[in-house]
Amino acid sequence: MLEVAGLKVFHGPIEAVHGIDLAVGQGTCVSLLGPNGAGKTSTLGAIVGSVRHEGAIRLDGRDLGRMAIEDRFREGIALCPEGRRIFNNLSVHDNLRMGAATRRDAKGVAADIDDWFARFPILGERRDQSAGTLSGGEQQMLAIARALLSRPRILLLDEPSLGLAPLIIRQVFELIAELRRDGMTILLVEQNASAAVEVSDRVYVMANGVIRRAGAAAEFGDGSGLMDELTGVHA
Amino acid sequence: MDYAVQQFLNALSFGAEYALIALGLAIVFSIMGLVNFAHGEVIAFGGYSLAVVGTILTGNPLILMGFVLLACVAVAVLLEKVAFRTVRDADITTGLLTAFGVSIILQNVFLLLGSPRPVAATQLIFLDRTLWLGPVQVSSLQIYETVATILAIAGLGLFLTRSNLGIAMRAAARDFEMVRLCGLRANRVVSGAFAISGLLAGLACIFIMARRGSAAPHMGFDPVLTAFVACVVGGFGSLPGAVLGGFLLGFLEVGMLVLLPQSYGGLARAAVFAMVALVLIWRPDGILSPASEKGDKI
Amino acid sequence: MTRLNASQRRGLIGALLLSLLILLIVGLYALWGESWQARVLYAAFVNLIVVIGLQTFMGNANFAVFSHAAFMGIAAYAAAICVTPVAMKAVSLPDAPWGLNAFEMSPLASALVALGITGTLGLLTGLFMSRLTGVGVTIVSIAILVIVHSIFLHRTDIFKGNQALFGIPRIFGLTHVTVLAIVAIFAARLFRESAVGLRLRAAADDEIGARAMGVDVHRARLVAWVVSTLFFAAAGIAYAFFLGTISARPFYFNFVFLTVAMLILGGLRSVSGAVFGTLLITIGLELVRWLETGPTLAGVKLPQMLGLSGLLLGVVIVAVMAFRPHGLMGNREIEDLVLPRKGTS
């Protein structure tokens, strides 16, 4: 499905990612773990086309490497970015509409939006309020819903648990697990290793711009062993 | 009393004109951070195209008005493609100076192709008639202007809240990249913003031409200057701020004209600008500046 | 004053080189120039002082401001009104209020009064300007220009509006303005390399970073703003003292366009850029003015083309912004072209 080969990412003069390979199979959930500054967000940025990069990025064999951001999105890559980046001057409903802006089937969009409102009634209750007034967890759900409204072929999730309370984090991961069951292809970037491992089929561990380890999720157990790997701290 | 009503209408129509122009500036600024000094020349271009088409093709005012709107939209979109696209990601000073340069170029092109003297185009003068509303003498133009502006603002409001492109424009004012990450084409959003600013300039142009009856190279410069000040007072980049600032300036200006002795009439604008400066001491970022909570992003 | 640091010493060398360039031009004129060119040269040097003054604020603080013509006008009028003899003012300013036509001062005192008034207005506006952000600075500077201009036009009893205020003693010649231009070059270079200039440039690059390093950004901007108004004042005084007659018209947008284009062409950030930009545009405009009047070229009478010079200025600004946003010189000063820096690899 999604294949990345020899990917290097640059921030100005700095090479943040030093030629990595990774692959996400159709209908699987793959997580990319690692400490802050490992290059995970840069990798996602390269896949969606928002940062300068070299190397191949293929979606079902089609190279996206030279496409503009908006064209990659139209190919079916949707990003739910770090920090959520909700349009906080727009209403909840308009945020969702932005997610579906490339779709032509108005009825389908309306139905999908209603589905989300049914799933998260709090969003429905606040449909006409500005999204900036939502709590962090609600904004996270909105951001995920916005990304999914385009009916993408692959969903990229960047630190969906960031800054959320434990209870809400559990909800977010339940949603991810549910999406995976429904057959969505997901690439998940997380710092919350154990939760991520639990919902994933495959795991990549990244540090300092390179992939340190890759394998089936089962090899990582409950993820707690990763603490050692990531930080050098013996838990 | 009659006098008061008259002056109130006066202020309303002044304010309407400033608000139209200020909105055109604000929508472009909010999306791409460009301080569009060339906006006045878009208006002047509308004026000249009225003069030219009105002389050669037709005298039908409706067709002419449509043509003015079209001309302003076209030139605004064209300017973006030709001049502003190269500096889209540049810092604010670079964009500002580019627009400043474009403004000078256009003024001088008008000067070269037309003449330093105004070119007559009286086809729309008929809009400006004297009406009696009971005992109050008003200009029909003032009424058209106020009504048209209110309709335009309402229309713009609908567009920005109902259409995908409109919502995208509001979203782009916050986070342009995220809008692209929702699959909307950057060029389309920016062109759309310029088209709207051109449309608003065209509307302003129709009223300015109806009042002046002639086009001149500098005809757009002064109103745009005032509109800039309106934008700054309202909070640069805020659309409601632009409307508020525009009407505020209209009322201040008429208020000054009324209050200042006749012999000081020439100073009305100076006094308005000075008062506006005082507003900025109180709120350096304007009255309705978009909330800027920088949070953790240092 | 402590000892000069390395950058300041290089600044002096640079200022010296620029001064030699100015002297070279004056020398060429003295040897082969025609007398009408003295006026062109004089105007060029007055513009040079303005552009250098513009550089001290605009270049170091990286804000676009357009109010310089207003400050120049204020100083020109102040100096003119002070220095014009009472007998002449009875004719040229018969209706002046507050006894403005009942006194006269020496040229030096007049110049000092003009500098004082302009500097004070600079300080008052600066207290306010230094707190505004981004676009606000530009727009308010334009508001200052418009306000001052309307006052010039309106108070015809003091300023004569668009009519000429005449009878100002013609005190200055080319020598004076040459000296003044050289002083301006040195002053601007020393300011650029001074602690305030350095802090200002740091804040222009990264305001938050500068504040974290202890830079009081408002204060640095205020100082630069006042200093730059003093340059404009000097230019205004020189203008009035040379021409012997002034009116409000030149102190408005066209002059602003001209000087801003000069600064942009050379490069905002560098004093050398300001000098080169001024000289290049002056030469270019002389050529274009000649075309504008519809000259006869190889027997063909060219049509008169009004607006060509303005068009050229606009094209220069847009082209520089699109292709070389930091102007010809960018960050460099003249000495960087002549003497490579130690330790640069």
Added chain:
Amino acid sequence: MLSIRNVTKTFGGVAAVADMSFEVAASEIHGLIGPNGAGKTTMINLISGFLTPNSGRILLDDTEIHRMPPEQRARAGIARTFQNLRLFRNLSVRRNIEVAESNVGAGADRSLVEEAIDRFGLRGVMEQTPDSLSYGHMRRLEIIRALALRPRVLMLDEPAAGMNAEETEELFENLEWLRARHACAIILIDHDLKFVLQASDTITVMNMGSLLASGLPRDVTANKEVVRAYLGTGQN
């Protein structure tokens, strides 16, 4: 010497820092750690003055500093670096350092900065602009620039970000040198836990804006709560 007392900072109703208190002693290296979004950088911004607390106090010795603007705090001896570099890109390396230097009195120890320039390997690039430097050099320049303020408290926000193991080791040695050479407290934030735990005398752990634990490095790593905060909620 530096005390943070019951400091709270909220953004749009959400507390980024909630009732945080800790003390930093003179000439100690104080590690501030916590998972992403824990409020560490907000804390640094509160101490350096780019944010003002909603409530609580910050004291340097016995002077309240939490209402001062950043530039005044910098002159009072609070220096910092930034996660995203904030170098002056149009000024030479020398001039970058001089900006900070111009804000300290004449009596300051001149040789400190000169020694640091040599030690950090920037001597050969003094006339270049930051853009032409390697990333490691840029990071070191930021530290030297902050050092030029002759700080009493030096806050380093992710100084090891983007560095390889060798460079991190070198940074560690440089911090040791710095502590011996110039008596100042250092607050260290970094995601490289190994580095922070190795370098610090005391550790404060934040999670969700609040104090989670504090103490000696080995005590903190033994704390179950800390481990759980880093690994998420899957533990229970």
